[in-house]
Each structure stands twice: as structure tokens, then as C-alpha cells.
Amino acid sequence: MGQNITRRTVLERSGGLAAVGTAALAGCVTEDSSDDDGDPDDETIRIGAFQPTSADLQYYGQTSLQGFYGGLAYKYDDIDPIDGLDVGEYTVDPEAGPTYEIIVEDTAFDPDTAQSVAQDLVVDDEVDVLFGGTSSDSARRVIDTVVSQSDVLYLCGPAADGDITTSDEYCHERVFRASEHTAMDARSGATYVAEEMDVENVAMFGSDNSFGRGGVENYTAVFEEYDHIELQEPRYTEAGYAEFEGLLDEAVANGADAVAGVYTAVTLPSFIPTAMDYDVEIFGGFAEMLTISALGGAMQQALGEDFTAEDIEDAGLGPFTTRYHWNQFDNPINDAFVDMTIDAYDQVPDLFHSGTFTLASALAQAIDESGSTATDDLVDAMTGMTVTDTPKGENGYEFREANNQAASEMAIAYPVPTSDEWADTWEANIMPGEPVQYVSAEDAMVPEDDVGCSL
Structure with missing residues (x-):
């Protein structure tokens, strides 16, 4: 994969530490996404997941991960949902898609920790995509700092405050949220x-x-x-x-x-x-x-x-x-997702599952439709996208072009x-x-x- 050292800017750690060179920010991004004519099936896309996997609200993070893993498994029927819900690095390699390397880090539901972890994922682990932000304050902090100073694609969720995507202070062309909000x-x-x-x-x-x-x-x-x-x-x-x-x-x-x-x-x-x-x-x-x-x-x-x-x-x-529960939406996709989640985690899908499933589904759809894993191409493909496979049914979520918030039935x-x-x-x-x-x-x-x- 080519490194983009012309578009990624310097990302400073914690707002006061030494600046990190742009070469360290390089991930699965080409200098000019329009020149990316490789086969995405041969590529690797690195996802940095920052969710609370400890403390009082670890269940929020765990169910968010379950939804995301379920979305990937549904899109690629030759893989199973990842069973690991703790900090660690996990890999799934579908036959008809890129290799997904997912690095999970714990935020303990703390905005300071979320910012630090997200920065490390981009700088040290060179992820191409960030996924997380269970607390709304954490999501804002990451948008303000990490996203605004890098070209990383941010799949935000399940943070639920409306202004993340309705306020010009936080909405961003590289931030997409499928999770329903307040x-x-x-x-x-x-x-x-x-x-x-x-x-x-x-x-x-x-x-x-x-x-x-x-x-x-x-x-x-x-x-x-x-x-x-x-x-x-x-x-x-x-x-x-x-x-x-x-x-x-x-x-x-x-x-x-x-x-x-x-x-x-x-x-x-x-x-x-x-x-x-x-x-x-x-x-x-x-x-x-x-x-x-x-x-x-x-x-x-x-x-x-x-x-x-x-x-x-x-x-x-x-x-x-x-917003979503397993028994509120009657369609074949949700039926399969409910069975998949019970088999993998011994529970039915909960409040956050549908939004994070849809983020993973949309990412896989963007890769397939663009034939690319380059960030610019993924952003272009997800902008205005109607997501085909969702727990609320076929075409159940649609990203609004004005703010990258997905609309869905309640x-x-x-x-x-x-x-x-x-x-x-x-x-x-x-x-x-x-x-x-x-x-x-x-x-x-x-x-x-x-x-x-x-x-």
C-alpha cells in the first residue's frame, strides 16, 4: 500500500507533546485515490476500535463491538463474528474482500483516555479507520483532535448526542454515524x-x-x-x-x-x-x-x-x-443477525447493535462498490450511501449528504x-x-x- 505523506498532517499527542512526522501517520491510503487500481481482496485495512471494555459501562463497548463484528460477518458469509470483546488485535480474512485487522483499545468511558487511545491508534498502529466513541464527549474530543489533524476515516458510534452530526462544530466529511441519536x-x-x-x-x-x-x-x-x-x-x-x-x-x-x-x-x-x-x-x-x-x-x-x-x-x-432492539424490526436480515448474535455471544442484539452493524456493513459495501480501500474512495462511496444490509431491513439506513448521519426508522x-x-x-x-x-x-x-x- 502506498503511503500518503502529502495529505496527512502532523498529529500532536495530547495537545502538548512533540509533533509526530507525517510519515508515521501513513496507512492504507494512496497518494491519489483515483490511481488505486489494485484488487481490494489483496489489501489489508486496519481498524482501530476504541470502546469501553472495562469499568461500569463496559457492556456499552462490548455490544458495540458485537454489532460491528456481526456486520462484517453478515457481509462476508465465509467468516464468523469475532468472539473477542477485550483489548487485543483480531483478524478476519474473507475470501471476497480485504483482510480486516481490528485493534481494540479500552477507553473506560473516559474522554481523555479515548483521545489518547485514538491518537495512538493513528500514530503508532497506523490504522486507516477509527471506530468508536461510546460517550458523546469522547466522540467530540476525537473529532476535534485526531480526525481534524489527520485524514483517518472515523466511523462514529454509538455516541448518541445529536450535535455530533447536526452542529457545524463537529460534523466532518470523514465522520460517519449510523447509530441513532437523541x-x-x-x-x-x-x-x-x-x-x-x-x-x-x-x-x-x-x-x-x-x-x-x-x-x-x-x-x-x-x-x-x-x-x-x-x-x-x-x-x-x-x-x-x-x-x-x-x-x-x-x-x-x-x-x-x-x-x-x-x-x-x-x-x-x-x-x-x-x-x-x-x-x-x-x-x-x-x-x-x-x-x-x-x-x-x-x-x-x-x-x-x-x-x-x-x-x-x-x-x-x-x-x-x-432506536433498535432485536424484536422490533421484522425482516430476514434481522432474523439472521439475531441468530448469529445468539450463536456467537449467547444474547440477542441490543440497543447499540444495529447502528454499529450498519457501520461495518457500510464499510464493506464502500470497499465493494469503489473497488478500493483508499480512504478518499471510501469516503466518496459512503457519502449519501443507502446501506443495503442492515438489521432494520434492506436499505434500512441512508447517510445524509449534508452531515453523514444515517437516517433510519424508529x-x-x-x-x-x-x-x-x-x-x-x-x-x-x-x-x-x-x-x-x-x-x-x-x-x-x-x-x-x-x-x-x-x-
């Missing part, structure tokens, strides 16, 4: 709440970080379009906050008949059980199994051991938006007790039920006029 949650869920539920006064809660504030702002933007919805001043708390009784007392005293919390697994298991003690509707986004398991335990305490779907609905819990469902069919592969006593509504990709997306990014 603005899509908001446009789908808030519209359903406003139009289908008897709700008049909404109190929003969120974590005091980019994820929480971004999510609350997106819900607020949708609710403000409805004259009959009164919004209270948002309440922000630190991650891990557990003393919600006083805040909810205040919200209900001010007339709240509906509440939502934009939190991760660190906080949501405290927020929702506390909110269930009040006469309010509780809405938001379906979380992943880690959080849902904790919620299910709290619901069992509140509703009794033999609680039913009707008990859950009567308690005001739901419906929730689901579902809305109530929680229900986990059925016997899934009890062995879904370690929570509640799961998403039959969707009550699907929201089209077009309706779920932020309108182009409201997107600050224009690539």
Missing part, C-alpha cells in the same frame, strides 16, 4: 406523547453533560411546536444522582403530568423507579439490557412478582422510543414482561413489547433547515 429519540417520542397521549405539562430531567443537555434540548424543541404542551424548566443532575424525590415533588407540585429523564445506565435505574411513585406518565427512550434489568427489578418490587403488561401500562411507564413500544422465548438470551425481566407505532426515517430526522452542518 434528536431522533426526541422527534419520535415527543411527537407520539404530544399527539397520542393525554399530556399537558412536561418536566424534563437530564444528566449535566452533553448527552443529557442535548437530549433535553431536542425533546424541548419538539414539544414547543405544540400549543397544548406546557414545559417546565429542565432539571439537570450529575451522573449517578439518586435523590430524585425532592425534584419530582417540585415538578408535580408545578403541575407535571408527564416526566422523562435523559440518562444512561448510571442514573436511569434510580430515576424511573422513583418517578413510578408519582401519578405521572413516564416516557423516554428504551435503554439497553444493563439498564432495563435494573428497572425490571425495581418494577417487580413496585408491582409484585407476577406483574403484567397491563400493570406496567397502568403504572404510567411508557411508551418508549426504541419504533415506539411499551415495556412488557420478558417472554419465555427470550428468557435465556435477554437477562432482564422486562423487554420492549410489540411496537405501537413506527416513525419513518424522514420524520425521525432533524429537518435539514435546522441542521447547522452542511458538508
Whole structure:
């Protein structure tokens, strides 16, 4: 593979260490991608995956990797999903495709670590593609530093803050995200709440970080379009906050008949059980199994051991938006993916699986369609791409040319007790039920006029 020493710029470590020469940044990139007439089946593409594989939220990173590995395995039916979910180097070599070398590094869900790891992957390991950014703050940091100072292709996910691809501060021609984001949650869920539920006064809660504030702002933007919805001043708390009784007392005293919390697994298991003690509707986004398991335990305490779907609905819990869960999208690709994931990891695909599957699928499709592994060619192929093979069905995701965010359909469902069919592969006593509504990709997306990014 040729080295591009004319287009890659100097990448500085940690913003203050010695500059690294451009030759050290060379990867699988030719000087002029239009001259790359080699056979990609004979090439090697190096992917640097930076995900949390330790600490409290390692499950986020592990399921993100599972989705990515599943996407590659689906595209190349002569390979199996990689079974390693820890730090290490893994190789898959499909017969009809390039050799994929995937280097996994741990971020521990920390932005500083994510930046350092991503820099090392580009500089020391000479990767051609970065994949990761589970925390939105980590994704921003990597875009600001590593991506902006190199020509690496960045497959961002599952970071969910909307402004990564809706703000001109972060969107980038080499950054592609298939994972659904908080603005899509908001446009789908808030519209359903406003139009289908008897709700008049909404109190929003969120974590005091980019994820929480971004999510609350997106819900607020949708609710403000409805004259009959009164919004209270948002309440922000630190991650891990557990003393919600006083805040909810205040919200209900001010007339709240509906509440939502934009939190991760660190906080949501405290927020929702506390909110269930009040006469309010509780809405938001379906979380992943880690959080849902904790919620299910709290619901069992509140509703009794033999609680039913009707008990859950009567308690005001739901419906929730689901970006993706294994039982929400009925199509042959998803059926195969569910079976593949159970066989490889003894669990069904979860919240993050579909977005990261789609990133891997899109990368393989770009290589096939361009006949190249050169970065410029891959970027050109992925720009505006309709991704053929996705868990949401054939052509289920489409990257918007304005910001490289993939649009996809969303579902809305109530929680229900986990059925016997899934009890062995879904370690929570509640799961998403039959969707009550699907929201089209077009309706779920932020309108182009409201997107600050224009690539």
C-alpha cells in the first residue's frame, strides 16, 4: 500500500507533546485515490476500535463491538463474528474482500483516555479507520483532535448526542454515524406523547453533560411546536444522582403530568423507579439490557412478582422510543443477525447493535462498490450511501449528504414482561413489547433547515 505523506498532517499527542512526522501517520491510503487500481481482496485495512471494555459501562463497548463484528460477518458469509470483546488485535480474512485487522483499545468511558487511545491508534498502529466513541464527549474530543489533524476515516458510534452530526462544530466529511441519536429519540417520542397521549405539562430531567443537555434540548424543541404542551424548566443532575424525590415533588407540585429523564445506565435505574411513585406518565427512550434489568427489578418490587403488561401500562411507564432492539424490526436480515448474535455471544442484539452493524456493513459495501480501500474512495462511496444490509431491513439506513448521519426508522413500544422465548438470551425481566407505532426515517430526522452542518 502506498503511503500518503502529502495529505496527512502532523498529529500532536495530547495537545502538548512533540509533533509526530507525517510519515508515521501513513496507512492504507494512496497518494491519489483515483490511481488505486489494485484488487481490494489483496489489501489489508486496519481498524482501530476504541470502546469501553472495562469499568461500569463496559457492556456499552462490548455490544458495540458485537454489532460491528456481526456486520462484517453478515457481509462476508465465509467468516464468523469475532468472539473477542477485550483489548487485543483480531483478524478476519474473507475470501471476497480485504483482510480486516481490528485493534481494540479500552477507553473506560473516559474522554481523555479515548483521545489518547485514538491518537495512538493513528500514530503508532497506523490504522486507516477509527471506530468508536461510546460517550458523546469522547466522540467530540476525537473529532476535534485526531480526525481534524489527520485524514483517518472515523466511523462514529454509538455516541448518541445529536450535535455530533447536526452542529457545524463537529460534523466532518470523514465522520460517519449510523447509530441513532437523541434528536431522533426526541422527534419520535415527543411527537407520539404530544399527539397520542393525554399530556399537558412536561418536566424534563437530564444528566449535566452533553448527552443529557442535548437530549433535553431536542425533546424541548419538539414539544414547543405544540400549543397544548406546557414545559417546565429542565432539571439537570450529575451522573449517578439518586435523590430524585425532592425534584419530582417540585415538578408535580408545578403541575407535571408527564416526566422523562435523559440518562444512561448510571442514573436511569434510580430515576424511573422513583418517578413510578408519582401519578405521572413516564416516557423516554428504551435503554439497553444493563439498564432495563435494573428497572425490571425495581418494577417487580413496585408491582409484585407476577406483574403484567397491563400493570406496567397502568403504572404510567411508557411508551418508549426504541432506536433498535432485536424484536422490533421484522425482516430476514434481522432474523439472521439475531441468530448469529445468539450463536456467537449467547444474547440477542441490543440497543447499540444495529447502528454499529450498519457501520461495518457500510464499510464493506464502500470497499465493494469503489473497488478500493483508499480512504478518499471510501469516503466518496459512503457519502449519501443507502446501506443495503442492515438489521432494520434492506436499505434500512441512508447517510445524509449534508452531515453523514444515517437516517433510519424508529419504533415506539411499551415495556412488557420478558417472554419465555427470550428468557435465556435477554437477562432482564422486562423487554420492549410489540411496537405501537413506527416513525419513518424522514420524520425521525432533524429537518435539514435546522441542521447547522452542511458538508
